[in-house]
Amino acid sequence: MSYKFLKSLRVLIAIASLLLIALAFLDFLGFLPAQFIKAGLWLQFVPSLLLFSKAFAFSALGFLFIIVLTSFFGRVYCASLCPLGVFQDVVLRLARRFKKIRFKYHAPFNWLRYGILVITILTLLLGSSLILNMLDPYSVFGRIVTDLFRPLLILGNNVLAGILQSQEIYSVFHVDVHWMQLSLYIIPVGFLFLILYLSVQHGRLYCNTVCPLGAFLGLISKYSVYKIRINSVACTHCKACVRVCKAQCIDLEKHTVDASRCVSCYNCLTSCKFDAVDLKTKSKAEKDGAQKGADVSRRRALGFLAGSAVLSPVGALARKVVSNNATVPVERQQYVTPPGSADVQEFLNRCTACHLCVSACPTGVIQPSKNEFGWQHFLQVRMDFYQGFCNFECVRCTAVCPTGALLPLLLEDKKRTQIGRAEFVKGNCIVNTEGTDCGACSEHCPTKAVRMVPYKNGLTIPEVDESICIGCGACEYACPTQPYKAIYVKGNPVHVVADEPQREKAKKNEFEGDFPF
Numbered sequence: 001m002s003y004k005f006l007k008s009l010r011v012l013i014a015i016a017s018l019l020l021i022a023l024a025f026l027d028f029l030g031f032l033p034a035q036f037i038k039a040g041l042w043l044q045f046v047p048s049l050l051l052f053s054k055a056f057a058f059s060a061l062g063f064l065f066i067i068v069l070t071s072f073f074g075r076v077y078c079a080s081l082c083p084l085g086v087f088q089d090v091v092l093r094l095a096r097r098f099k100k101i102r103f104k105y106h107a108p109f110n111w112l113r114y115g116i117l118v119i120t121i122l123t124l125l126l127g128s129s130l131i132l133n134m135l136d137p138y139s140v141f142g143r144i145v146t147d148l149f150r151p152l153l154i155l156g157n158n159v160l161a162g163i164l165q166s167q168e169i170y171s172v173f174h175v176d177v178h179w180m181q182l183s184l185y186i187i188p189v190g191f192l193f194l195i196l197y198l199s200v201q202h203g204r205l206y207c208n209t210v211c212p213l214g215a216f217l218g219l220i221s222k223y224s225v226y227k228i229r230i231n232s233v234a235c236t237h238c239k240a241c242v243r244v245c246k247a248q249c250i251d252l253e254k255h256t257v258d259a260s261r262c263v264s265c266y267n268c269l270t271s272c273k274f275d276a277v278d279l280k281t282k283s284k285a286e287k288d289g290a291q292k293g294a295d296v297s298r299r300r301a302l303g304f305l306a307g308s309a310v311l312s313p314v315g316a317l318a319r320k321v322v323s324n325n326a327t328v329p330v331e332r333q334q335y336v337t338p339p340g341s342a343d344v345q346e347f348l349n350r351c352t353a354c355h356l357c358v359s360a361c362p363t364g365v366i367q368p369s370k371n372e373f374g375w376q377h378f379l380q381v382r383m384d385f386y387q388g389f390c391n392f393e394c395v396r397c398t399a400v401c402p403t404g405a406l407l408p409l410l411l412e413d414k415k416r417t418q419i420g421r422a423e424f425v426k427g428n429c430i431v432n433t434e435g436t437d438c439g440a441c442s443e444h445c446p447t448k449a450v451r452m453v454p455y456k457n458g459l460t461i462p463e464v465d466e467s468i469c470i471g472c473g474a475c476e477y478a479c480p481t482q483p484y485k486a487i488y489v490k491g492n493p494v495h496v497v498a499d500e501p502q503r504e505k506a507k508k509n510e511f512e513g514d515f516p517f
Contacts, residue, residue, distance in 0.1 A: 003269035003279070010080050010266055017043075018086040021138075024400070025145040025359040028154050028175055034399030037356075043081050044138045045213055047402035050350045054404040067220060074221040074228075078207055078214060078263040084137035085207055085263065087144075088199040092246065095200045102243040105251050106202075108261055109209050117215040128376040133353040137211055140191050142354035143379065147188040147368070150359055151177050178364025178387050187379060203246030208261045218260035225281055228262055228269070230255040234276035241268035241277050326428035326481035335372040336383040336420040336471060336491035339390065340398035340406035344373075344493050350405035353379040357397040357406060363388035365473060366397060383419070385473035385489060390419070392446035392472060415447075418498040420471030420489040422450060422464045429486035431461045441475035441487045447501045450475050450487070462487060467499040 020040040023032060041047060041062075048062035066077050078085045095101060120131045133139055154177045161172040198205045207214040221227075230241075232255040242250045244267040249258035257268075268277045334344070338357060341347035358366050358381060365388035368379045383390065398409045409417065422441075430438050432455075441462050442450045449469035452460035462475075464487070471489045479485045 003266060007266040007270050010264075013080045014086045014089065017081050018083055018090070021083040021141070022145055025142055025356060026150050026153055027359070028150060030360070030362060030396065034396065037400045038402060041402040043077070044402060045077065046132065046136045046138055046352055047354070050352065051402065051404040054350065060404070066217075070217050070220045070224060072225045074224045074226065074259060074262055074264045075214070075217050076264045077217060078204070079265045082137050083141040084195070085204070087141060088195060088204060088206065089246070089265070091196055091199040092203065101200065103203055103245055103248050105242055106248045108258060113209050113215040116210060117212045120212040127349065129349060129352065130376045130378060132212065133351070133379060135210060135212055136352055137207070137213060139352040139354040142356055143188045144192050146355040146359040147180060147185065148192060151179065176364065178367070180368060181370065184368050184370065184379070203248055204263050207263060208247055221262065222260045224259060226279055227259050228257045229278050229280060230257060231276045231278065234274050236274055236276070240271045240273065244268060244271045326433070326484040326486060328425050328427040328484055330425060330484045330488050332488070332490055334491035334493055335369070336473070336489055338366055338381065338383060338397050338406055339395070339414050339417050339419055339495070340401070340409050342407060342495050344491070347405050348373055348377050348380055350403050351380045352403055353381070354402070355381070356400055356402065357381060360396045360400045361388070362394060362396065363391055365390055383473060383489070385476040389474040389477040390472040415470070416497050416500070418470050418492060418496050420491040421466045421469045422471065422475050422487055423490050424462050424464050424487050425485070426461070428481050428484050429461060430481060431455060431459050435459070438480070440478040440480060444474040444478040446472060446474060447498070449501070468501045470498050
């Protein structure tokens with residue numbers, strides 16, 4: 001296999017991997033099957049490792065495959081399978097259309113990259129995943145795509161829908177954009193600009209200085225079987241390999257390549273015109289060290305696995321604010337986590353804040369948190385019933401989560417899973433404050449846990465049966481009072497099974513025989 005073919009194969013795998021993962025986060029219509037998304041994420045290291053820590057299964061062995069792959073071929077994950085790494089390559093490729101970019105060797109910042117790795121491991125051992133969530137490349141990429149690119153894509157869809165519908169073409173339809181709180185955009189915007197700057201100015205500096213996964217895989221790749229090696233006899237010091245090295249790890253003065261920083265992009269292999277740069281084992285390099293040029297007839301390549309499943313989009317409830325007289329503050333003792341999280345603390349320990357569930361949720365109820373669970377869990381997700389509600393017929397978030405933070409639920413089980421319980425605040429209800437009919441909460445409750453009971457002056461007021469409430473938040477989302485809700489969902493620290501709702505029997509038709517019209 002020629003080096004040119006090897007690099008082309010690497011680029012092909014990288015493009016396929018980037019497109020698959022990007023589409024998983026951008027799919028606002030729910031076209032991609034959940035199994036297809038999870039299969040495509042099998043080789044994402046941190047989600048796979050967290051899933052493995054919960055359940056020993058083939059679906060959780062992706063991280064182990066990456067370790068074995070790295071021990072043989074170096075950091076091929078960083079070059080071909082890491083979405084953030086490939087995204088940096090795309091940025092660099094586009095930037096080269098506007099300016100000439102040449103790299104040079106830089107000494108490593110070992111104290112910084114290994115310091116970040118040690119701090120990340122220590123915080124994990126102490127029970128906080130904040131550092132890992134902030135710096136994990138898969139999660140960083142997921143937040144950038146979900147929080148920034150996806151809303152722009154939906155806005156573009158809506159503009160196109162408006163144009164087509166003016167021509168009486170209805171194949172494209174309007175989709176609601178669920179915006180986050182403004183302060184939550186600081187992190188994805190900051191990381192996007194950081195990645196753009198570092199990619200153009202310093203290549204893969206983020207991967208070799210900031211990324212804890214890059215530092216970990218770098219330690220393994222130091223001892224990999226196959227490495228990029230320079231034949232000092234054949235080298236002419238033209239620096240063609242140095243100028244294209246995105247990791248800035250080729251030291252021609254010593255004729256060495258820092259394997260811990262090399263991301264196996266193979267640019268140096270195809271740039272050298274004198275066959276002085278090779279991919280080979282140590283024994284092979286020593287055997288061929290006296291020869292000018294190297295035998296490049298046989299190489300090994302690696303494979304990539306992707307796979308598939310579809311859930312249709314579900315529309316959100318429509319509502320209008322009709323009252324601003326709610327004066328009783330609502331303070332949640334426990335915020336609500338998505339179905340499938342089971343135990344809130346266990347969920348927070350496993351969630352990497354990649355926001356794939358945010359992207360997958362058709363009603364926009366799953367949103368990033370600020371300090372609702374404490375600042376150590378910044379950007380991990382919660383249910384925001386001001387933004388949406390948990391659709392009774394949907395289990396999409398539980399199907400796509402790659403870390404095991406959200407466990408898969410059958411639809412019939414999800415309909416009985418009580419993630420929280422509705423709490424009625426009479427002092428905020430417009431039936432009480434304004435003496436007018438409402439009933440929006442009862443109307444939208446899928447289990448009829450909220451029902452209207454007689455009040456006064458012929459009015460009815462909500463009453464909650466907590467035993468059959470599942471905490472879906474449809475009542476809170478539909479409640480028209482501001483600034484506080486008259487009904488809200490208080491979360492369960494541990495999700496439980498709600499009682500089976502009582503189904504009313506159909507009334508028998510009073511008419512016997514023919515209809516009277």
